[in-house]
Amino acid sequence: MVRKSGLFWGVPLATMVCMTLAHTVTLRDVAEKAGVHPSTASRALNARSRTLVNDQTVVRVLEAARVLGYRPNALARGLKTNQTFTVGMLLPDLTNPLFPPIVRGVEDTLGAADYTVILGNTDNDTDKEVAILGTMLNRRVDALIVASARRSASHLAELGESGLPVVLVNRSTDNARLPSVSGDDHAGIGLAVRHLASLGHRKIAHVGGPQDISTGLARYQSFISWMQSEGLEVDPRLIVFSEWFHEAPGAVATTELLERGVEFTAIVAANDLLAIGCYDVLAERGMRVPDDVSVIGYNDMPFSDKLNPPLTTIHIPHYMIGVRAAELALELIAERDVGGQSVRLTPTLVERASTSRISTSLPHA
Amino acid sequence: MVRKSGLFWGVPLATMVCMTLAHTVTLRDVAEKAGVHPSTASRALNARSRTLVNDQTVVRVLEAARVLGYRPNALARGLKTNQTFTVGMLLPDLTNPLFPPIVRGVEDTLGAADYTVILGNTDNDTDKEVAILGTMLNRRVDALIVASARRSASHLAELGESGLPVVLVNRSTDNARLPSVSGDDHAGIGLAVRHLASLGHRKIAHVGGPQDISTGLARYQSFISWMQSEGLEVDPRLIVFSEWFHEAPGAVATTELLERGVEFTAIVAANDLLAIGCYDVLAERGMRVPDDVSVIGYNDMPFSDKLNPPLTTIHIPHYMIGVRAAELALELIAERDVGGQSVRLTPTLVERASTSRISTSLPHA
């Protein structure tokens, strides 16, 4: 293992790099050393065209490449072939624990197909997003995977229609027929509402996400719809929205909810981070979870099982979402044919300690 | 905002992309439209060489580029200039909450200088690391930022000596004079040991990290050294090592520690994830933190304040580590001159609820 770590193709990295960086060994050098024309060397080096070349020649070329420590220049190749084997991925913020598993899913899948991904954190800032899209376009990415879409993001649709493969992840846009991969929000919220209902809760509040993001809207709408189908009253005063999927906005929304003074025994949060905001405010006011209020989150983000109390939540197969998104991108790249497909993965309920049967004692005012 | 989101340089994205992708607008098209020679258009388009061109011509070229939705081809430019404005970053696993803040620090800083970073997850697998390094080299990255180094990683030194700027992050290698940016492990462990000592703890255990990683070794050595300078006995039976910086290995190590049956009242974990492993095993055995055992972590990773109990830990300025690493890389790119600099950022103690004054009751057996 250790010896191997210093080698490329059996050549010491040092040698290889010296050559690569100092004088840069090119295809011509390899060809010369092998005593063939550069074009022959090219054919021998590429698995696809290798069959066109005499077996012995192939061996000679490969050997020459190995000895010289030849590294094919991806820029030159991309310029020629008009394919960069690069995919751009847009996301709001890598620091949000939701995203690393998705990114890993994307990178692992794309990496296995020899693609490289370049990441862009938009921080929910349109200017930044445009700038990042700009560099990605300049770099001639073969596809775009977008996890930062807002409902109104029409430019993505335009990009997609222009022929560049665009796959939406986790979120969709309103009027676009862009292929997307996400969890099934309606089903997930159903799991949450029915779980609480089965525990005897009837006065259920919703701490919703931003409504300009598809998941925020979908989870809110699903909340209403499932409450109704469970025969539970939907009190608009028990519904609040956060500005953003983060703890602080979640805390703000929860505070607002509490200050409305309407009685409830459980909260469906649109996201785990928002649920943490609920935790914080509830704890501040001396209300216990789940004794006084049950809280259910959404996403089953990493470490949600380590919270106090461990968070009952809806599990979304994040890694798999990344995998499927990457697969879709690969298909689109290969076929240049979009079917407006949308993949929805099935969520599951993860029961932990933040929800419990409604207490018989008096609920808070 | 919304209108802006659909525009590049004031040109509808759709138009732009159609042109870009369908027929691909090149410099020649722009030049033609502006009635100048391509090289003049090139000069006008690049801020640096713009001064060489007549002001009116510049305006005409810029206008033509805008109208046509011209996007400079980064591949062609890179091929010509031998500079890709790309930096490769190697890390063990993006899913480890330690890394996203570092990555953001790197990307924000590099992004501001118009560089793009490509990430590679090595999963602590040498073959994978070599493969990733290979693609990065093929893509002619301008520099490498490495957060996945093991102590024995000699190939990185070779790369560095070959002229490619390499910056180590968070970890260093044994025999390499590679510039690095990391937290000061010795100072950090000092904070931890002295904190516990000040709370009256004398029998302190160490759940150490992998010893083939510089931070694992440094924290272990620092632990010994600080225990001694605090006048506390170092019992080798109170020191265990984990195979890897993760919860599960941390739990394994803690179990081993417990099974040795030697009495202790506090644990210094080499990392927050390991501390979580401690939490898990301790809870399993009915031992309370901090009442029975105080636990202190290392890193102050995201959500360590939400654990049960909130984890006392050593804060490392992760984002800033990323920033400094990127700055160093930028300097190296500019100057091609390495000084083997190593930046150590100062850690701080974050007192939360997992450590407390030693209880007067009997410690466990």
Next chain:
DNA sequence: ATGAAAGCGCTAACAG
């Protein structure tokens, strides 16, 4: 099975 020739899109001397 291999060589010759051309060109991807851009920049950078060098002329003028």
Next chain:
DNA sequence: CTGTTAGCGCTTTCAT
């Protein structure tokens, strides 16, 4: 200040 020329390193017809 602008045009000419050449070529970065590679792939890909087209010949042979």
